[in-house]
Amino acid sequence: MSDPRLLSPQEIAAIREEIAGAVLGGPEGLAASLENDPEGFLRLVAAARVGAEESSRLLREAIQGARAAGHSWDSVGGVLGVSRQAAQQRFAVKAPAAEPGSAIGAQDQVDGAPPRRTITPVTAFNEMAELEEAGRDGWHLVDYGPLFLVVEASDRTWEHRRAFGGQRRRMKAEGWTQVGTWSFPWRYYKRPTDQV
Known part of the structure; x- marks a missing residue:
């Protein structure tokens, strides 16, 4: 087979x-x-x-x-x-629940926590473009999985990178923060592009 x-x-x-x-x-x-x-x-x-x-x-x-x-x-x-x-x-891994009929769903919110939303569906070929757009609008990556990204609102703009596992030290030295755990074959990183 x-x-x-x-x-x-x-x-x-x-x-x-x-x-x-x-x-x-x-x-x-x-x-x-x-x-x-x-x-x-x-x-x-x-x-x-x-x-x-x-x-x-x-x-x-x-x-x-x-x-x-x-x-x-x-x-x-x-x-x-x-x-x-x-x-x-x-x-199979399920994405977090999204609002019915919406490509971007609201996450369950904890009182006082920044708003979150799920961007779905995404693929390995368009997820970085989605993160670039979200980062310009003040959203940063906090979780991810197959076909979805979870972003959180902030008062800053963000940039995101996807790098192969062996680049962690270099990324950290350049001010990047790893998001989540390693996702084979990539790791996901973020850093603010402006100062508060």
């Missing part, structure tokens, strides 16, 4: 080798301890569990990214080797 053209056998082998290397090489001295320390095997189980959890998280976020890029559940299921329904049941 999955499309063998997406990854070559060599690419598959390289990914598997890198994951195994990370599991064995992450905990200091783990590989060497397997030669003579029975406790090392329990550390290996713990390291493999962390690797499996991280792989599972990356898979969920990669699927959200594929959906945000406009791929159907049929396509995602095909790559996973399962039906559309199975992929959707396991991996």
Whole structure:
């Protein structure tokens, strides 16, 4: 069911080798301890569990990214080797409730908190344009997910960036604040463009 053209056998082998290397090489001295320390095997189980959890998280976020890029559940299921329904049941993430018939919905408000709104639907191809427009109007990103952005009102203008995971230090040094947790393959950042 999955499309063998997406990854070559060599690419598959390289990914598997890198994951195994990370599991064995992450905990200091783990590989060497397997030669003579029975406790090392329990550390290996713990390291493999962390690797499996991280792989599972990356898979969920990669699927959200594929959906945000406009791929159907049929396509995602095909790559996973399962039906559309199975992929959707396991991996679908729902956007926050929006006002009926509106592309931009109001969020439930906490008394005294700045107003929030949900911008939906967005894709990986138009979300940055939506954030640019929102930032000019004083809205900044506070949450996101597949096909939606949650922005909050402020008295400042904002700029937003999407960067690959390895750029976090540089972005922080340039005054950017990360929004939410890492969303594979990107991280989202914001910073005010004016002073109060």
